[in-house]
Amino acid sequence: MTTPQLVVHRDKELMALAAAARLITKIVDAQSARGTASVVLTGGRNGNALLAALASSPARDAVDWGRLDLWWGDERFLPEGDPERNHTQARDELLDRVPLDPARVHPMPASDGPDGDNPEAAAERYAEELAKAARPEDRLGVPAFDVLLLGVGPDTHVASLFPEHPGVRETELTVVGVRGAPKPPPTRISLTLPAIRAAREVWLLAAGEDKADAVALALSGPGEIQAPASGARGTQRTLWLLDRAAAGRIPAQLYPPASA
Numbered sequence: 001m002t003t004p005q006l007v008v009h010r011d012k013e014l015m016a017l018a019a020a021a022r023l024i025t026k027i028v029d030a031q032s033a034r035g036t037a038s039v040v041l042t043g044g045r046n047g048n049a050l051l052a053a054l055a056s057s058p059a060r061d062a063v064d065w066g067r068l069d070l071w072w073g074d075e076r077f078l079p080e081g082d083p084e085r086n087h088t089q090a091r092d093e094l095l096d097r098v099p100l101d102p103a104r105v106h107p108m109p110a111s112d113g114p115d116g117d118n119p120e121a122a123a124e125r126y127a128e129e130l131a132k133a134a135r136p137e138d139r140l141g142v143p144a145f146d147v148l149l150l151g152v153g154p155d156t157h158v159a160s161l162f163p164e165h166p167g168v169r170e171t172e173l174t175v176v177g178v179r180g181a182p183k184p185p186p187t188r189i190s191l192t193l194p195a196i197r198a199a200r201e202v203w204l205l206a207a208g209e210d211k212a213d214a215v216a217l218a219l220s221g222p223g224e225i226q227a228p229a230s231g232a233r234g235t236q237r238t239l240w241l242l243d244r245a246a247a248g249r250i251p252a253q254l255y256p257p258a259s260a
């Protein structure tokens with residue numbers, strides 16, 4: 001697994017702007033090399049701040065929006081259009097403002113969809129959608145995402161994989177239903193760590209003093225069951241995008257020398 005790389009920015013606003021610029025460049029490079037790009041979005045304040053920064057970036061339309069595949073790392077299992085859904089928030093921040101190809105935008109199922117209020121069935125449906133999009137050479141029946149974004153919770157959760165919960169222990173399925181999540185709402189759908197680890201690059205976003213303990217813990221080597229963020233690694237790159245407040249308790253030997 002790739003060793004985590006750390007980049008520390010002055011504050012959360014600058015982190016969002018810099019992460020958005022980084023993502024634009026990544027997508028442009030992928031589209032130039034392969035004619036397409038795929039990104040997995042995350043919910044939460046930092047994930048949404050990145051999308052907002054992307055939407056207002058002067059370089060925004062360097063991206064060929066019609067050749068971008070968008071997936072989600074997790075979703076709150078609520079009715080379509082619910083303001084609490086990550087998909088709804090992503091649409092408000094970015095998706096409804098750029099000319100995406102709707103066929104290439106893959107929201108996770110809603111609780112009023114074909115599977116009703118059964119998160120396990122909805123998770124299975126999403127796993128099938130991922131498998132259909134995967135190429136023969138992709139591992140696990142998951143496309144090799146160019147960038148998979150993850151916010152990091154104060155308990156070191158990523159997506160909807162919480163410490164010591166069943167979802168973080170899953171080693172076979174690529175998508176799981178989550179019940180009784182400590183972070184409301186309690187019912188969710190989430191990629192599993194094996195699916196997350198199929199991504200070329202995994203970028204973890206953490207800003208604010210309330211994340212300092214989680215960042216220090218996740219980087220200091222406990223297992224992924226106790227600290228799910230520590231198991232979120234890309235096949236080519238694992239990048240932690242932090243602000244100084246969230247980086248405040250990282251062990252000295254890990255603190256990047258050239259931090260902003």
Ligand SMILES: O=C(O)[C@H](O)[C@@H](O)[C@H](O)[C@H](O)COP(=O)(O)O
Binds near residue numbers: 150154157158160183
């Ligand atoms: O559905 C969700 O809530 C997210 O996917 C979740 O994993 C989030 O990214 C983290 O909880 C960090 O959230 P903040 O960035 O708001 O702290």
